[in-house]
Amino acid sequence: MTPNKPETNLEDPARLAAFEARIAAGESIEPKDWMPERYRKQLVRMMSQHAHSEVVGMLPEGNWITRAPTLRRKMSLLAKVQDEAGHGLYIYCGTETLGVGRHELIQQLLNGTAKYSSIFNYPTLSWADIGAIGWLVDGAAIVNQTMLAKASYGPYARAMVRICKEENFHKRQGYEIMTTLAAGTAAQKRMAQDALDRWWWPSLMMFGPHDTDSPNSDELLRWGVKRKSNDELRQRFVNLTVAQAKAIDLMIPDPALRYDEATQNWLIGPIDWDEFWRVVRGNGPCNRERLAARRQAHDDGEWVRVAAVAYAAKHARAESTSEAA
Amino acid sequence: MTTMANDSTTRSADGGATPADSQWPLWEVFVQPPGGEPHEHAGSVHAVDAETALQNARDVYTRRGEAVNIWVVRSVDITASTPDDMGPFFDPGNDKPYRHPQFYKVPRGIRM
Numbered sequence: 001m002t003p004n005k006p007e008t009n010l011e012d013p014a015r016l017a018a019f020e021a022r023i024a025a026g027e028s029i030e031p032k033d034w035m036p037e038r039y040r041k042q043l044v045r046m047m048s049q050h051a052h053s054e055v056v057g058m059l060p061e062g063n064w065i066t067r068a069p070t071l072r073r074k075m076s077l078l079a080k081v082q083d084e085a086g087h088g089l090y091i092y093c094g095t096e097t098l099g100v101g102r103h104e105l106i107q108q109l110l111n112g113t114a115k116y117s118s119i120f121n122y123p124t125l126s127w128a129d130i131g132a133i134g135w136l137v138d139g140a141a142i143v144n145q146t147m148l149a150k151a152s153y154g155p156y157a158r159a160m161v162r163i164c165k166e167e168n169f170h171k172r173q174g175y176e177i178m179t180t181l182a183a184g185t186a187a188q189k190r191m192a193q194d195a196l197d198r199w200w201w202p203s204l205m206m207f208g209p210h211d212t213d214s215p216n217s218d219e220l221l222r223w224g225v226k227r228k229s230n231d232e233l234r235q236r237f238v239n240l241t242v243a244q245a246k247a248i249d250l251m252i253p254d255p256a257l258r259y260d261e262a263t264q265n266w267l268i269g270p271i272d273w274d275e276f277w278r279v280v281r282g283n284g285p286c287n288r289e290r291l292a293a294r295r296q297a298h299d300d301g302e303w304v305r306v307a308a309v310a311y312a313a314k315h316a317r318a319e320s321t322s323e324a325a
Numbered sequence: 326m327t328t329m330a331n332d333s334t335t336r337s338a339d340g341g342a343t344p345a346d347s348q349w350p351l352w353e354v355f356v357q358p359p360g361g362e363p364h365e366h367a368g369s370v371h372a373v374d375a376e377t378a379l380q381n382a383r384d385v386y387t388r389r390g391e392a393v394n395i396w397v398v399r400s401v402d403i404t405a406s407t408p409d410d411m412g413p414f415f416d417p418g419n420d421k422p423y424r425h426p427q428f429y430k431v432p433r434g435i436r437m
Contacts, residue, residue: 030408032405032408033408034408079388082388083388086384086386086388089368089370089385090368090385093368093370094368096351096369102348102371103348158368159368162367162368166388166389308349308372308373308377309349309373311373311374311377312373312374312377315374315376316374
């Protein structure tokens, strides 16, 4: 076995061509394979943001665990939030194969320098918001992640396959909540509609800026990290969701929404990108609150980490004593 | 293992000074599905020792009855072939078509 050679900063054009040929042939890129530094950087950026989103995504929902209306709902929500923690870990583990420590990434999240999906900076004001999140936010995430399950980087793709399998339950439990509320009393139905009104546009923003304004898209598409553009994915989500809203008699809050026979797409009105950038830059309704909650959760877990280390040390000592005897 | 200046520095299992808040050793997780299939790599976890690595692996990778057995092994203890070796290393297996049944001719009409 030859030891890993240190990589030079200069990309060898022949190696780059061979790398791109592998991607074109649909091969999976694995951790020890040669890859352009830029590919590695893009993956670290994208995967760490994705992992952080799973972790921060627990907060708006965790908020409602104690107030879930029935035991059944509470069990589902607990399981869903636990899944999100697992999903964060799957992706952090994938990111570590690129030579970045999880600790380093978590520090970036806690000190506010890392980005995560802006959707989690919106508040969960009523129980219906938990329905809307499962239905719309997880629904949008599934559309995105189904595409990423075919990403060229093996560890990322495999994490996505695992996540997609689990996330269908998230979406269905959310839609079930909305269905129940929409078929309930007038007040319950208003609650469901209000949640849809508030979560619809932020959900559409989850797919990122329009293709024409998305600086990373070309490269990500060329290297097979993404297989479809932001606008293509958003359109797919809209087409799926409009029918689901109609089925439970809720109104999509977009007066411009119309069906286009020629393309068989539901076309949406303009997205408020000022709002999108405002939230991305840290001035959404809950950016500070989310990070503060995350920091507190991390600090509150300190004793568990200390105890685990002490426990392992104690057992290591006991083992070495019994070996010596 | 990285050592950092930190107030909460404690002794780790292997005797090195490790901040409690730092990364614990990385363990690769292999999960055996029910039905007699072999163990398959699922991912990795951080843990102070083998026992907690197993518990973490159970919580992270087997929340839905995916496994009847889990292996955890320290990532640093795995020796792997490298992509650079790929051609020559696997050569001995690639140039022997007579190891495959299709190499052998069978009279027409005979079912094997």
